[in-house]
Amino acid sequence: MIKTERILHLKSCRGRKVRVVREHYVRERVPCFSALCQADCDNDGKVLPGDLTHYVVPDVGVVVDYLEILEFRELQGIVFTQTACQAVQHSKGRRQYNRLRNLLKDPRHDCVLFANEFQEYSYCPREKGESQEKWQTRCVYSAAVWYHNHLAGMMDIVMITEDQDAVAQFSSLSSGVYVVSVQDYLSNFWMELHAAHELYNSISQALEEKESEGTEKEYTEHLPSEILEAGIKSGRYIQGVLNVNKHRAQQEALITTQASSNKNTDLSRDVLVYGGKNRNRAVHGDVVVVELLPKSEWRGKVTSLTERQGDEKTGEDEKSKPMPTGYVVGILQRNWRDYVVTFPPREATQSQSRNSQRILAIPWDPRIPKIRISTQQADALQDHRVVVRIDSWESTSLYPNGHSVRVLGRAGELETEIQTILIENFIHVPPFSEAQLKEMPVNSPEKPWKVHPSQVASRRDLRGTHLVFSIDPRGCEDVDDTLSVRTLDGGKLLELGVHIADVTHFVPEGSLTDLEARSRATTYYLADRRYDMLPAVLSADLCSLLGGVDRYAMSVLWELDAHTLEVTKVWYGRTLIRSSYQLHYELAQALLNREDTEVPELAPLSPEEKDAKLAELTQALEMLTHVARHLRAQRDRGGALELEGVEVRAQLDAEKNITALVPRQPLEVHETVAECMIYANHWVARKIQKTFPHQALLRHHPPPRQEFFSQLVDSAKARGFTINTSSNKALADSLDRAVDPEDPLVNRMLRMMATQAMSQALYFSTGAQSQEQYYHYGLALDHYTHFTSPIRRYADMIVHRLLTAAVDLDKGLSPAVALATNKELEETTQHINNKNRAAQRAQKLSIELFQCLYFKERDPQTDPSCVADAAIYAIRDNGVLVFVPQYGVKGPVYLKNRDGEVVTVGQDGRCEWKTGSVKRYSEHISTTCSSGTSTFTLFDHITVRISVQPSRCHADSLNLEIISNKPHKSAESQQPHSQGRSQLVQEVVRQAEEASQQAQERASRGPRLSKEEREFCQSKTPNLYSLLEEIRELALMDVGACRDCFMNIMYTFYS
């Protein structure tokens, strides 16, 4: 080891320059992390492959400014030098530095860190008079040369730099080491990677623009972080997350404070920040610091009805009494993400400088300010949706500056809009990479997958002893759960078995597939497509518990007393199964009803054999039903809720396919399967919680806050019903009683309100909550988790690993991999909860998108499908909120407009606008004008006209306009809305396909979706049980949305 000195010039926090001399040790051996290493380096962890054409060594400037390009997973063999990494840390701050560190850690990215300044032969001391930049570039070049030599000339090295002098100086110095600019590199090696070229252009333009900024201040400077921290400590400032009101994005933003971090007790409430100047460049989601204004300047929030406000959860309507109001003095953490923006038409172009134009692009999310983008493509991108990132927001700039990342397509087209929804919800679902797919087992006609002998030895083999079968929707491909039931001990005992696909056998923890599944966290269901969490070879094949083939499973087997059904013994573990029957719901129900049916698996048998087998199967199904009824009754006594009941049953008379999906009556078998799954989830939760009291993953459903029930209670009272919300049992019972025989919609809307009042069910780590908080309110269970759908939920995969570890411990074995600590697990559960919320939002948005696309094609004035029946479920200051059952749409209906006109009802019920006033009461709202008074009461049925409120930059929305205060009766509205919904999706998809075909024919298109993206629109059959379970588990979404997800699954299932 050699000691040298290293001189650093640092800036102190007060801005003084300090010269620091540090001892610097260099050594001969510093790992190269290359598979081609000839020198026996200590290469732990990620290693660059040896079969590439070259390695890339980016210069400091490239890493600092163009890191996004290096993040393309296509780019392989990247060596980040220590010099470059330190430069990022110093010049770009923690966030960017962490981003680089994550990149280095992520095995899906083929890049490594080389500690070049510790390597004896690559280190070069700074020369006298040499600028910092020149020296850094020399260091990076020296590192590139070192690699070439260290790998004995077997690998060419390409150094990329934006320093033209360096290109001139170094490019011909050493053979095998090339020095090129980023642009040359991309055009020589990555011609086809258009996205990278576009990104390069937009970043370089943004950098150019930055240099030509003005100096006039538009905003107050932010205070330095020391002052902010001191101010928060002293109580002068308040810290919180900026939350912009999406309906009044220009004016209203709330600071949601973290109660615990806030000393000031009378400020447990949120702080209002009014207007752009007070917001002082903070963007929705940033962690900011505010100072309060004097009380005389406090103001209230606006409370009247605005667009799309129907789905907000508030206990009481906020009256506009003044609340603490403040202004932003500093920002602790920026939470900028990728934003989808729309490029405005030509005339809005702001300024031109040299060869580029500065455009104020409008974000799709109304809460985000306009972003200034410099581009040469302003014309081509008009009315296109583009992904952008914000680079900076200086006090001299009215708007933030950013650069474009990629073009999604023309606004309003189905694919563009779907991609927009994904990006706006941070859903990143690229096709599975080659490296990920390489980890997958092979199952092909030439090389069929077989059970491994070692697995036969280590698993409990149920193939000869247990009659295993599955019950799924007709045509289901991915069977992730199967059941078995048999008598033991001469009929004294019953043995119930639930056998779940053993996904974690195929997906080891930490593998690329595992990391990808973890980051997706769930399969995403949109209205017309889904994005799987796992590659198809697992989800549709080797993990699908198909009939007649050997499969690995994770099983729970209960021994129950045949009379009392008390559990006498539970066994958990890995098994080997072969499902005998792949039943669908109707078939299973027909067998239970002892109807004459054909079981395909029995077709080849002789009549005697067939009868015997059929009797055996029917008996098993009957036993199963018997057990499930008992389990359900047990939970019902505990207070299990079924808020969706009416909702789903109302669809009974639809086409027969849909009838098949209705839980409960008439197909009890749905409930039987679901009950067994809930039971398995419950027992697995108990097992892992007991074994790992501080680090097990469970799922709880917190009891709702009573104030959220006020709307439900008051509305029900208006109709003469009493809703008791004191417990889940009381709520369930009183909802069951609140039935209006004249109008089934009343009960449905009450259940909708109840669901809306619910909190969400969430995953958590047992170490992070106290035992009382484990309770699942909706299912009325003290312990619950997700175990039964590992193919589409990452939480279940974690639970499978925990259960395996628990079983191993019982056997005296220590777990193969260290378990996540409570803290790590809690972080993972937060991530999964966030992803689940994103999945729900994306699903909801995709359904709204389809609704809008459907109505966009119609003329609301002439098309009868634009007129529908609606029921009032809430009263607001200037209108009502209604539910349109035919289309599953909820939204506001205004009774007063901006011109001071109100809706009045004529003799025949027809509505007109006239000058007048509106008055709100608790159960009704009245409009008064010269011709008299009209009243609209809760649960009234009215007729609305549905039209599309188009928006170029944001999502379109539906506009509901009252045309009559009488119910709408037509042939169509008598049909169950379910049918309308699936037709709606089908029709829109068809239209979109036609449009895209025509466009292709014309072959005059702007940027298009890649082929992969199209191929990725998967349409495999989803698992129905899991869906039912989700619905039963309630409180995930409002009932409308639950039904929606129900419908979209049905759509993919039956198309």
Ligand SMILES: [Zn+2]
């Ligand atoms: Zn080496």
